[in-house]
Amino acid sequence: MKIYTRNDLQKVLQEQKFQMSGLVDPNTAVQIGQLAGVKYIVTGSVNNINLKWVDVGEGVKRGLSEHLGLLGTALAVGASTQEGWNLSIDIVVKVIDTETGEVVLTKTVSGREVLGKTPTFNFDSIIGGAKKAAQEALEDIRPELSKLFPLRGYIIQLRTAPDGKSRYALINVGSKNGVKEGQEFFVIDFQVIQDPITGRTSCDQIRLPVTLVVSTQIQPDKAWTVVQGDKNQIMRVKLGQVVERKPLEGGSGLNKLF
Numbered sequence: 032m033k034i035y036t037r038n039d040l041q042k043v044l045q046e047q048k049f050q051m052s053g054l055v056d057p058n059t060a061v062q063i064g065q066l067a068g069v070k071y072i073v074t075g076s077v078n079n080i081n082l083k084w085v086d087v088g089e090g091v092k093r094g095l096s097e098h099l100g101l102l103g104t105a106l107a108v109g110a111s112t113q114e115g116w117n118l119s120i121d122i123v124v125k126v127i128d129t130e131t132g133e134v135v136l137t138k139t140v141s142g143r144e145v146l147g148k149t150p151t152f153n154f155d156s157i158i159g160g161a162k163k164a165a166q167e168a169l170e171d172i173r174p175e176l177s178k179l180f181p182l183r184g185y186i187i188q189l190r191t192a193p194d195g196k197s198r199y200a201l202i203n204v205g206s207k208n209g210v211k212e213g214q215e216f217f218v219i220d221f222q223v224i225q226d227p228i229t230g231r232t233s234c235d236q237i238r239l240p241v242t243l244v245v246s247t248q249i250q251p252d253k254a255w256t257v258v259q260g261d262k263n264q265i266m267r268v269k270l271g272q273v274v275e276r277k278p279l280e281g282g283s284g285l286n287k288l289f
Contacts, residue, residue: 071135072127073176078139079121080161085114115148118157120164124172126179136175142168171281182208182276186218187253189270198258198265200243202274207251210276216243216256219273240264243274
């Protein structure tokens, strides 16, 4: 899969006299995608930006510390970091199929950035805060995008411990594909199924009841994983089998608070 950046598309647009602003319109996006030879276009638009003052109050923070002990003190300290001017942003993200024009995914995500207690702001500080808030917001679209565009590869090497209880698989995707330590992969096997009535054959895709967990041994184009599962099941893992990364997690609520 090849990803076209905004700059790549700009070349196509210049040749065809399109404007980048047209990407928010599904009809225009379909035309642009077909001209560039891309299957999907991901667009985003800012739906709302809000700036408000947040003051938790000394009484609330003191109450947390008095009634909840150490936990309350920690919450009070965390609340203090959120006081001042808070910039929030809502972004609408859409994924458009350029062949059909169908919007296959649409989601509104939100982010927030604390600008501090400075009474006045300059243009750069507001823009900087908006960018950070947008980055936080876009973390929430990762699960959907990773389901729609799953990372796939295959097993290129296997190692088995002498006792047969542990197995390790080398997969042909690495850091340049976004693979990180702790990520998990499905193992997919294919079986030929024959219809007992018609005699027609088809290919059935199944996920083995095992999980590949990425280790610290990650290279740009490959990564070692630990095969986790029942002893009998991990022995079903074979060279050449397809692997697919499990959907990624979005931004946590805790990170959004602090």
